Amino acid sequence: RRRARGRLLLALASAYTVIVGGAAALLFLLLPDSEAREDEPPTASVPFSLAPQCQGAACEGRDPMRLICGIGPDTLASHRTATGAHVELRHSTKCGASWVRTWGTEIGDRVDVTAGGPTHDVRIRNEEDAAAFVYTEMTEVGPGSTVRACFRPAAPDGERECFEARVDGPATTTEPPSSPAASSPRA
Structure with missing residues (x-):
């Protein structure tokens, strides 16, 4: 029983670490860059253009x-x-x-x-x-x-x-x- 409890606690601790680490990484990616200049407008990245490619x-x-x-x-x-x-x-x-x-x-x-x-x-x-x-x-x-x-x-x-x-x-x-x-x- 003790061994089973130990495994369960280890599994829960591992899952908790993965969840907390994932949440921290997500927050890090979503937070604005503290060094970004406020006077520069954000640039949008578009994967492709619908504008004609020749004229x-x-x-x-x-x-x-x-x-x-x-x-x-x-x-x-x-x-x-x-x-x-x-x-x-x-x-x-x-x-x-x-x-x-x-x-x-x-x-x-x-x-x-x-x-x-x-x-x-x-x-x-x-x-x-x-x-x-x-x-x-x-x-x-x-x-x-x-x-x-x-x-x-x-x-x-x-x-x-x-x-x-x-x-x-x-x-x-x-x-x-x-x-x-x-x-x-x-x-």
Whole structure:
């Protein structure tokens, strides 16, 4: 019995030491630094930034999602292709860049974007691409620029479908020529 009591007291003393030591460490970490200057404002540490990571020419040929240009972009124009794919011209004023987003595609389909400079394209490579949103790289644009997107279907007999939109212009939606509510895909 004595031995059992001794073990119990030892266990309780150990637990008490851990609890008191943990509380002291916590208080030490939470108490303000006594040497901190009162006239300096506290600085906040943010693990990441939601601000775009590029602007204008620095965005050229780069990924809009990785550089946070894809948060809250404008849709300049939407187009539904003859194959049923959706293609959108997207634009970020904060980044000064545009790109194309597409979905409902088939393996082998391609889309590209240009604004008078380099053309950036993306090809639907596999079933995962076909089942998701796929983006081209960005192209630099300024206010009033015309941005052009083209869809090239994988089918050898499919025709290229292009449409344009102006930055700061009205958003447009187009359908393929064969649909009853068609409007010309060329602006």
